Amino acid sequence: MNVLLFKQIATHMLQKHYGINLTETHFVQDTVVQRELAFNIRPFVALNEFAEDFHHERIDIPDRHRKSLKLTLSDEIQAMTDCIPVHPINSDPTTCVECGSRTHFNLLRERRQIHCCCNRKCLHEFIADEEMAIA
Ligand SMILES: [Zn+2]
Numbered sequence: 001m002n003v004l005l006f007k008q009i010a011t012h013m014l015q016k017h018y019g020i021n022l023t024e025t026h027f028v029q030d031t032v033v034q035r036e037l038a039f040n041i042r043p044f045v046a047l048n049e050f051a052e053d054f055h056h057e058r059i060d061i062p063d064r065h066r067k068s069l070k071l072t073l074s075d076e077i078q079a080m081t082d083c084i085p086v087h088p089i090n091s092d093p094t095t096c097v098e099c100g101s102r103t104h105f106n107l108l109r110e111r112r113q114i115h116c117c118c119n120r121k122c123l124h125e126f127i128a129d130e131e132m133a134i135a
Pocket of ligand 1: 097
């Protein structure tokens with residue numbers, strides 16, 4: 001995860017789930033995002049803390065759940081697939097779509113992986129899908 005991607009995902013999730021813009025939050029500052037990343041905090045975790053601290057309520061779910069329901073990793077994965085391209089898994093090992101370095105990945109579900117670039121200057125993440133490669 002890098003600053004650019006964190007901001008892209010946070011922008012999307014803030015608008016979709018809370019109806020607010022990134023510019024209305026402290027995540028607009030690179031230094032704030034860098035601090036979250038230094039502690040390996042993913043965007044959805046950072047946004048949950050932000051929403052709690054500033055009493056923001058979800059706009060995308062019914063009233064009675066607004067205060068209790070937290071964002072999850074799957075909300076973040078959905079945001080990633082909405083704002084950056086999903087790539088086919090067509091080579092082994094898969095390389096970073098931004099810089100060509102090796103990636104490490106976690107299986108999200110069968111045939112779908114989240115890849116993280118091993119290059120410390122890049123750290124891009126993307127979703128790779130096996131079914132897309134066959135199609
Ligand atoms: Zn990379």
